Amino acid sequence: xxxxxxxxxxxxxxxxxxxxxxxxxxxxxxxxxxxxxxxxxxxxxxxxxxxxxxxxxxxxxxxxxxxxxxxxxxxxxxxxxxxxxxxxxxxxxxxxxxxxxxxxxxxxx
Amino acid sequence: xxxxxxxxxxxxxxxxxxxxxxxxxxxxxxxxxxxxxxxxxxxxxxxxxxxxxxxxxxxxxxxxxxxxxxxxxxxxxxxxxxxxxxxxxxxxxxxxxxxxxxxxxxxxxxxxxx
Numbered sequence: 001x002x003x004x005x006x007x008x009x010x011x012x013x014x015x016x017x018x019x020x021x022x023x024x025x026x027x028x029x030x031x032x033x034x035x036x037x038x039x040x041x042x043x044x045x046x047x048x049x050x051x052x053x054x055x056x057x058x059x060x061x062x063x064x065x066x067x068x069x070x071x072x073x074x075x076x077x078x079x080x081x082x083x084x085x086x087x088x089x090x091x092x093x094x095x096x097x098x099x100x101x102x103x104x105x106x107x108x109x
Numbered sequence: 110x111x112x113x114x115x116x117x118x119x120x121x122x123x124x125x126x127x128x129x130x131x132x133x134x135x136x137x138x139x140x141x142x143x144x145x146x147x148x149x150x151x152x153x154x155x156x157x158x159x160x161x162x163x164x165x166x167x168x169x170x171x172x173x174x175x176x177x178x179x180x181x182x183x184x185x186x187x188x189x190x191x192x193x194x195x196x197x198x199x200x201x202x203x204x205x206x207x208x209x210x211x212x213x214x215x216x217x218x219x220x221x222x223x
Contacts, residue, residue, distance in 0.1 A: 006151075031209075033211075033212075035212075041216075041217075042199055042214040042215065042216050042217050043152070043199070043214050044214070045211050045212060045213070048209060048210075048211065050209070088152070090212075092210055096154065096157065096167070097142070097154065097212065098154075099144075099151045099152040099153075100151060101150065101151040102150075102151050104149070
């Protein structure tokens with residue numbers, strides 16, 4: 001079945017440093033979604049990308065969908081302690097969702 | 110106050126016991142989902158329902174059962190056949206269509222086996 005691989009599994013950064021997580025698939029994706037889960041919390045939807053090469057920004061977060069629609073990235077500029085959590089990519093088929101394994105971000109003050 | 114509610118927040122199960130996790134939404138969403146999350150892992154789909162009185166198995170349905178008698182409610186039963194039920198269970202509902210769907214998650218239930 002379709003799988004979505006996410007790297008790295010963990011990332012520790014100093015506050016103010018940048019952070020990037022990558023999501024890769026062996027097959028073409030119809031869309032990619034990104035979620036954030038704070039420690040002890042539940043996933044919260046961040047954004048959805050559907051077009052080849054699409055780039056969207058939310059303040060310090062930049063989301064990109066690859067030209068071939070097989071990969072995506074989330075980049076955070078100048079991390080803050082509020083960015084701590086696990087970031088998941090996710091793709092959806094007909095009514096079904098497939099989540100990546102997530103990247104756990106720790107920000108050291 | 111709209112959203113998805115799950116109860117209880119923590120649930121303890123004895124060996125051989127069936128337990129039911131509640132999920133209610135007042136968002137008027139047709140589709141609802143149940144996921145299991147193990148420590149440090151991603152989300153795995155247990156069951157999903159596109160509409161009332163219809164549901165489909167996900168990737169790890171063995172040992173679980175669901176019902177969808179009302180649009181607002183999608184309870185999950187963890188049966189005694191599920192040998193390793195300790196996990197964080199998340200319910201979600203979905204809005205949108207045509208490739209622009211968004212999932213909204215409830216706060217989750219943590220199930221522990223005594």
